[in-house]
Amino acid sequence: MDYKIAVIPGDGIGPEIVGASIKVLDKIAEKFNHTFNYTEVLAGGAAIDACDNPLPQETVDICLDSDAVLLGALGGPKWDNLPGDKRPEAGLLGLRKSLGLYANLRPAILYEELKAACPLKPEIIGEGLDIMVVRELTGDVYFGEKGRDGDFAAWDIMKYTRPEVLRIAKKAFEIAMKRDKKVTNVDKANVLEVSRFWRSCVEEVAKDYPEVELNHLYVDNAAMQLVINPKQFDVIVTGNLFGDILSDEASMITGSIGMLPSASMADGKFGMFEPIHGSAPDIANQDKANPIHGSAPDIANQDKANPIHGSAPDIANQDKANPIATIVSVAMMLRYSLDLIAEADAIEAAVKKTLAQGYRTGDIFSAGMALVGTTQMGQKIIDNL
Ligand code: NAD
Numbered sequence: 001m002d003y004k005i006a007v008i009p010g011d012g013i014g015p016e017i018v019g020a021s022i023k024v025l026d027k028i029a030e031k032f033n034h035t036f037n038y039t040e041v042l043a044g045g046a047a048i049d050a051c052d053n054p055l056p057q058e059t060v061d062i063c064l065d066s067d068a069v070l071l072g073a074l075g076g077p078k079w080d081n082l083p084g085d086k087r088p089e090a091g092l093l094g095l096r097k098s099l100g101l102y103a104n105l106r107p108a109i110l111y112e113e114l115k116a117a118c119p120l121k122p123e124i125i126g127e128g129l130d131i132m133v134v135r136e137l138t139g140d141v142y143f144g145e146k147g148r149d150g151d152f153a154a155w156d157i158m159k160y161t162r163p164e165v166l167r168i169a170k171k172a173f174e175i176a177m178k179r180d181k182k183v184t185n186v187d188k189a190n191v192l193e194v195s196r197f198w199r200s201c202v203e204e205v206a207k208d209y210p211e212v213e214l215n216h217l218y219v220d221n222a223a224m225q226l227v228i229n230p231k232q233f234d235v236i237v238t239g240n241l242f243g244d245i246l247s248d249e250a251s252m253i254t255g256s257i258g259m260l261p262s263a264s265m266a267d268g269k270f271g272m273f274e275p276i277h278g279s280a281p282d283i284a285n286q287d288k289a290n291p292i293h294g295s296a297p298d299i300a301n302q303d304k305a306n307p308i309h310g311s312a313p314d315i316a317n318q319d320k321a322n323p324i325a326t327i328v329s330v331a332m333m334l335r336y337s338l339d340l341i342a343e344a345d346a347i348e349a350a351v352k353k354t355l356a357q358g359y360r361t362g363d364i365f366s367a368g369m370a371l372v373g374t375t376q377m378g379q380k381i382i383d384n385l
Pocket of ligand 1: 013017072073074075076077089092212258276277278279280281282283320321322323325326363
C-alpha cells in the first residue's frame with residue numbers, strides 16, 4: 001500500500017530524531033512491502049527562519065492532504081524573545097487547531113529493562129507498565145469563557161458540550177478495544193456539575209462497547225492510584241485540565257523523557273505523532289541547527305525526495321539524542337492512523353530487543369550497558385526488525 005506522510009523535523013534535536021525514525025520506517029516499507037511518500041514541511045523555528053511565520057499555510061495544506069503527520073520538536077532559545085504569535089509554540093498550537101486534533105494519546109510505558117529509572121518500588125511496578133492516557137484537547141477551562149474583575153477576582157469557565165465528550169469517549173473505547181479492554185474515566189463528579197455531565201456521556205458511549213470494562217475515579221484518587229497501584233490501569237480517559245496533570249504524572253513514573261511517544265488525533269484515523277519531549281537545545285548543535293532544511297528557504301521545493309536522510313553526511317550534530325520516543329511515535333502512527341498493526345508491533349518489539357541487548361543513549365545509560373548515539377541506536381533497532 002501507498003501512504004502519504006507529512007514530516008515536520010522541526011528544531012534542535014528534531015531533525016536527528018526524525019531522521020533516525022524515517023530510516024526505521026523505510027525498513028518497515030521494505031520488509032512489509034509498503035510505500036511511504038514523505039513530504040517534508042516547515043513549522044516552528046525553522047519556518048520562522050525560512051519565511052517569518054511559525055506555521056506557513058502550505059504546511060497546513062500538505063498535512064491535511066496526508067494520511068498522518070510525524071513531528072520532531074519545535075522551539076529553542078534562538079526564538080525565545082519573539083512576540084507570542086511569532087514564536088515556535090504558535091506553530092504547534094496552530095497545527096493542533098487547524099488539523100482538528102482533539103484527542104491526545106499519551107502512553108506511559110515502562111520497559112522491563114529500564115525499571116531502575118522508575119521512581120516507584122519494584123513490587124509496585126512488577127514486570128513493567130503500559131498505561132494509555134486519553135486527554136481531551138479542545139475544551140474545559142482552557143477554552144471556556146474567562147474574565148477578570150480588576151485585582152478582586154478572576155475566572156475560567158469549565159465547560160464541555162455533549163459532542164465533545166461523546167467523541168473523546170468513543171476514541172478511548174476504540175483504543176481500549178485494541179488493548180486490554182478496560183477504560184477508567186477520571187473526573188470530579190462528587191463536586192463538579194460538568195463532571196457529572198461528562199460521566200453520563202461516557203456511560204452512554206460505554207453501552208456501545210459491552211466488551212470493555214468501565215470504571216470511574218475522582219481525579220484526586222486517580223493521582224494517588226497512579227503511584228500506589230498503576231498496574232490497575234489500561235486506558236484512562238479524562239478532560240483537558242485533569243489530563244494535562246495526570247499524563248505528566250503517568251509519564252514521569254516511567255523515568256525517561258526520551259522514551260515516550262504521543263499522538264494527537266482528529267476524527268477518523270488522521271493524527272499527528274510526536275515524542276513528548278522538546279527540542280533539547282542543550283544536546284542539539286544550535287550553530288548548525290536544522291541542516292535538513294536550513295539551506296532551503298524556498299519551501300516550494302519541499303517534496304524533493306527525502307531530504308531527511310539524503311543529506312546525512314552534512315549533518316554535524318552531537319548525536320546524543322535518544323531517538324526511541326520518536327521511533328515509537330512512528331509505531332503509534334502505523335497502529336492508529338494507518339491500521340498497520342503487525343508493523344507497529346514489529347517496531348515495538350525491535351525497541352524492546354535493542355534495550356534487552358544493553359544498548360543505551362546517554363539519557364538512559366547505566367553502568368554495564370553499551371553507550372550509543374542517536375544514529376547507532378536507530379541502526380540497532382533497524383537491525384532487530
Ligand atoms: P526538552 O524536553 O527539550 O528537554 C528537557 C531535558 O530532557 C533536557 O535536558 C534535554 O536534553 C532532555 N531530553 C529531551 N529529549 C531528549 C532526548 N530525546 N534524548 C535525550 N535527552 C532528551 O524541554 P525544554 O528544555 O523545557 O524545552 C526546550 C525547547 O523545546 C523549548 O523551546 C520548548 O518550548 C520546546 N518544547 C517543544 C515541545 C514540542 O515541540 N512538542 C515540547 C516541549 C518543549
